[in-house]
Amino acid sequence: MHFDRIWTGGRIATLAEDGPALIERGAVGAVRGRIAFVGAVDDLPEGWTAAETIALDGRLVTPGLIDCHTHLVFAGDRADEFEMRLRGETYETIAAAGGGIVSTVARTRAADEATLVEGALERLDRLMAEGVTAIEVKSGYGLTLDDELKMLRAARALEVRRPVEVVTSLLAAHTIPPERRDDRAGYVAEIIGSIIPAAAAEGLADAVDAFCEDGAFTPAETRAVFQAARAHDLPVRLHADQRTAGGGAALAAEFGALSADHLERTDAQGARAMAAAGTVAVLLPGAFYALRDQEKPPVALFREAGVKMAVATDCNPGSSPLTSILTAMNMAVVLFGLSIDEALAGVTREAARALGRWGDMGSLEVGKACNLAIWDATRPVELVYWLGRNPLHARIFEGEVA
Ligand code: NIG
Ligand code: FE
Numbered sequence: 017m018h019f020d021r022i023w024t025g026g027r028i029a030t031l032a033e034d035g036p037a038l039i040e041r042g043a044v045g046a047v048r049g050r051i052a053f054v055g056a057v058d059d060l061p062e063g064w065t066a067a068e069t070i071a072l073d074g075r076l077v078t079p080g081l082i083d084c085h086t087h088l089v090f091a092g093d094r095a096d097e098f099e100m101r102l103r104g105e106t107y108e109t110i111a112a113a114g115g116g117i118v119s120t121v122a123r124t125r126a127a128d129e130a131t132l133v134e135g136a137l138e139r140l141d142r143l144m145a146e147g148v149t150a151i152e153v154k155s156g157y158g159l160t161l162d163d164e165l166k167m168l169r170a171a172r173a174l175e176v177r178r179p180v181e182v183v184t185s186l187l188a189a190h191t192i193p194p195e196r197r198d199d200r201a202g203y204v205a206e207i208i209g210s211i212i213p214a215a216a217a218e219g220l221a222d223a224v225d226a227f228c229e230d231g232a233f234t235p236a237e238t239r240a241v242f243q244a245a246r247a248h249d250l251p252v253r254l255h256a257d258q259r260t261a262g263g264g265a266a267l268a269a270e271f272g273a274l275s276a277d278h279l280e281r282t283d284a285q286g287a288r289a290m291a292a293a294g295t296v297a298v299l300l301p302g303a304f305y306a307l308r309d310q311e312k313p314p315v316a317l318f319r320e321a322g323v324k325m326a327v328a329t330d331c332n333p334g335s336s337p338l339t340s341i342l343t344a345m346n347m348a349v350v351l352f353g354l355s356i357d358e359a360l361a362g363v364t365r366e367a368a369r370a371l372g373r374w375g376d377m378g379s380l381e382v383g384k385a386c387n388l389a390i391w392d393a394t395r396p397v398e399l400v401y402w403l404g405r406n407p408l409h410a411r412i413f414e415g416e417v418a
Pocket of ligand 1: 087116117120227255258303330332333334335336
């Protein structure tokens with residue numbers, strides 16, 4: 017066997033389903049950007065050769081991390097709203113007074129695609145510096161056909177500019193645009209009749225997302241958006257049960273959603289429906305933290321029902337100004353009670369599942385993309401233990417040091 021590149025002598029956390037927790041004195045070999053071998057050095061096929069052999073010196077190797085829920089593309093910031101919340105105003109009162117999502121919409125509409133790309137790259141670089149090799153990016157700050165497509169094009173441009181995999185979600189159903197406030201039905205009809213078909217035709221959306229919430233979209237409106245997604249063969253995901261219990265988790269499950277996200281107010285029935293549908297729970301502790309939420313997602317219920325849990329940054333300028341996946345992992349264990357193993361699986365295996373990409377990424381298994389994070393650490397707990405310390409040693413994207 018001849019490898020283009022092989023890493024030897026590390027502690028390998030494969031994250032394969034039912035795999036060993038760690039392979040000691042392990043190796044990962046790449047051929048044409050894919051994993052061609054993963055296992056103990058002693059089990060390498062006799063007579064193997066490699067164009068390049070890299071010594072890991074006992075370092076921990078994990079799959080490249082996956083941030084499966086972000087709003088990375090936007091213009092401006094909402095630091096003023098952060099200060100208002102520190103003075104006691106809430107996310108909801110600020111939104112009702114014309115701030116919140118719509119204030120980012122105004123600035124995002126005014127920005128051209130190149131400006132959006134530059135802003136997102138600055139945030140992407142921070143995520144990549146912590147070993148992120150794949151990222152989901154949503155639209156949702158355009159809320160017109162042209163502005164939503166502009167956002168999705170900006171998201172697609174990121175993977176041209178950086179060695180990273182981008183998965184996009186069309187989130188035209190993020191909030192009712194201010195100019196359509198008296199015409200909700202008209203805006204929903206536009207999403208269904210115009211925005212989803214155009215994004216699908218141009219191949220700009222890998223999935224359709226919606227914000228099912230008081231003050232955003234009702235379950236009936238969300239259902240209509242999901243039916244349109246289905247008609248265009250696009251999978252769905254949902255911002256569900258974040259601020260109010262609206263049956264969002266069950267609604268997502270009814271449509272076989274890849275994921276339901278936030279879920280602070282999901283009940284047992286919602287958890288069971290998600291488990292039956294294979295819908296992944298994406299936990300977003302950055303938003304819980306920044307909004308000083310008191311209600312935690314029902315992690316025990318998810319475990320009991322057998323719901324897979326992912327963890328993501330929810331990077332956005334309002335509810336989760338967070339560009340650190342390691343911090344999201346720390347918050348998931350400290351605030352939500354996930355175990356270290358669950359937090360690591362949440363940014364690898366389960367995040368891949370939440371993106372519908374488990375066949376291609378999220379674990380170190382032969383045939384998958386050779387995306388690795390190599391850490392100056394020997395145990396997964398060391399990735400999560402410190403806040404603000406980045407132990408990344410090297411990041412490998414499709415078999416290349418990147
Ligand atoms: O995931 N919940 C809705 N959407 C975002 C918030 C976006 C914003 O406030 O700009 C979220 O928290
Ligand atoms: Fe979000």
